[in-house]
Amino acid sequence: MSPSTVSRALSGKGYAAAEVRSRVRAAAARIDYIPDANARSLRNRSSPSIGVLISDLRNPFYADLAAGVEQGLRSAGYHMILVNDDGDADEELLAVQAFAAIRVAGVIVTPVSIQALQRLHQQGVHVVQADRQLSERYGDAVLGDNETGAELVTRHLLELGHRRIGLLIDETKWSSGAGRLAGYRAAHAAAGVPVDADLIAFTSVDAVAAGATTGKLLDERPDVTALFAGNNVLAEGAFAELQRRGLRLPEQLSLAAYDDVSWMSLVRPAITTVSQHTFDMGQQCAEVLLARLSGDHAKDGAPQVVRIKPALRVRGSTAHPR
Amino acid sequence: MSPSTVSRALSGKGYAAAEVRSRVRAAAARIDYIPDANARSLRNRSSPSIGVLISDLRNPFYADLAAGVEQGLRSAGYHMILVNDDGDADEELLAVQAFAAIRVAGVIVTPVSIQALQRLHQQGVHVVQADRQLSERYGDAVLGDNETGAELVTRHLLELGHRRIGLLIDETKWSSGAGRLAGYRAAHAAAGVPVDADLIAFTSVDAVAAGATTGKLLDERPDVTALFAGNNVLAEGAFAELQRRGLRLPEQLSLAAYDDVSWMSLVRPAITTVSQHTFDMGQQCAEVLLARLSGDHAKDGAPQVVRIKPALRVRGSTAHPR
DNA sequence: CCCTCACGTGGCAACGATGCCACACCGGAA
DNA sequence: TTCCGGTGTGGCATCGTTGCCACGTGAGGG
Secondary structure, three states, rough: OOOOHHHHHHHOOOOOHHHHHHHHHHHHHOEEEEEEEEHHHHHHOOOOOOEEOOOOOOHHHHHHHHHHHHHHHOOOOOOOEEEEEOOHHHHHHHHHHHHHOOOOOOOEEEEOEEEEEEEHHHHHOOEEEEEEEOOOOOOOOEOOOOOHHHHHHHHHHHOOOOOEEEEEEEEEOOOOOOHHHHHHHHHHHHHOOOOOHHHHEEEEHHHHHHHHHHHHHHOOOOOEEEEEEEHHHHHHHHHHHHOOOOOOOOOOOOEEEEEOOOOHHHHHOOOOEOOOHHHHHHHHHHHHHHHHHHOOOOOOOOOOOOOOEEEEEEEOOOOOOO | OHHOOOOOOOHHHHHHOOOHHHHHHHHHHHHHOOOHHHHHHHHHOOOOOEEEOOOOOOOOHHHHHHHHHHHHOOOOOOOEEEEEOOOOHHHHHHHHHHHHHHHHOOEEEEOOOOOHHHHHHHHEEEEEEEEEEOOOOOOOOEEOOOHHHHHHHHHHHHHHOOOOOEEEEEEEOOOOHHHHHHHHHHHHHOOOOOOHHHEEEOOOOHHHHHHHHHHHHHHHHHOOOOOEEEEEEHHHHHHHHHHHHHOOOHHHHHHHEEEEHHHHHHHOOEEEEEEEHHHHHHHHHHHHHHHHOOOOOOOOOOEEEEEOOOEEOOOEEEEEEE
């Protein structure tokens, strides 16, 4: 029996007599034959692997995103090579190199630097930018609508009567912070409330630093009545600092956040926040990438941008100012 | 220039004139040449991929574990193919199949069924069982010391004066619950305190179910003065239920947990718990596996079991009973 | 009776990298 | 002059799979 015949019998492509087919299949099952995926990839110039590059698996936002991606990929027969880049551009570039070596079918990335995207693009790898978009030129993107989300929260606070709302936002270029800042401003503009520049506090993506920045903001502007933390890590730092100061929420200060992670419904008061439907976002990333791979519009189609609509979750941490 | 020469020039193995070597390297850099990892794996019968199989990426315990594994693997030049099996034996077996097809160099798994381990073993794949050990026959293991950890917590509660300590434990066979139950019993035995069977409440690994079970336990045994939740998910359910009932911690009831995840220090009172050093545990898994792969004792060495020493973190949720 | 066609099957090359072997060249020694 | 060893280089097979092509066989129709 020739290898060709076996291949046809197992794959079902091309002619193969029914009797032979079943005989081959039985034999394969008996010896626990499992086709070599590497050889297959080599021959077919196609791989069942997708590179997934995220910033921090220990942050529940990224963990949920990765879980969604994994689910989406697995149900389509792909698997996920997961790399944590810690938001470090060098690590990101190294991972891109590794992905290229494996000849992954595509890459899903929460991008840090534009070089990594360029590299992937010039290697002809399909890319989906997740959560944030560094460039519209390189591939598709699945994003939260940060501006709308931040606007929802800010409007909620304005409608409660708050007029001096501190914003805690991360300073990194690549983050989705810019959109959130824009939403914060837009809501103020729509309500006709001016924004003091020193209500906006930039900090690094790190709960401890966020706590310190929160403290500084409250010291400098004791008149703020509400605080809006730009992501779940900043919210953690801010919440801890408020606890440390013994501030009673929401009586003395309202707190709202971005990203609905589980601790926010466990603490008292529970935190008002914006859900990004992170798991779904991950699934969408997988779907967008797989659609690209199935080649319906492999090269031709213009980059597609999917926006996940955020949802406001009002909880106990926000109320009318005193 | 022949392929052989190029291979030698790039890899540095075998003869290659210095001039040729630099010329080849320059050319390779110029055209962004990246060797094909699949072809290499095929030829060398070795792969840079490690299969990692965990139960639930959205559970911070597993996320931390995976992050540790990833870090350990990446720093050694390997990468992680991550599959979520949701604690489902069929999914686990499918993933094992997929890993076999890729000819992964090894597998790290929080095991669900013994069949999966058997399959991997008979295929000659090196396995590390993480967090729990289903069988001592198949490969190495990196485990928490559940008995000691549970004993620490229980002794702490006993020393505070508690005599009726409810235990919330998951009922799955494969979990590390058995060890924790043993530790709970051991601490009681050491203190000469008898354990009522109905203080031990079995529940499924699901916060909502854990909440319901907590409620039932408190209804049936209103005399319990302390509750010990056997893992972070059960703790979440228990904590939510206690909040719902408006019980004041630790005055009316003490609560302790297993697995130190971040929300436990954010809620008030913060939860007394046992840290398993989960990230380190993940790194250890990687190290144990890589040691096996480096072949110092590839086949011969007896299965190695690494035990990570747990640490008690006393916080505000536990106090003397009234 | 021969041609055609449908149905099966095997041979062969190729994917890309690598290691073994053979071979070529040169200097120095017998 | 011949032989030897050190130094480089190229040829070739191989890993496992797959697709193309060629070929063989048997039935049915002209």
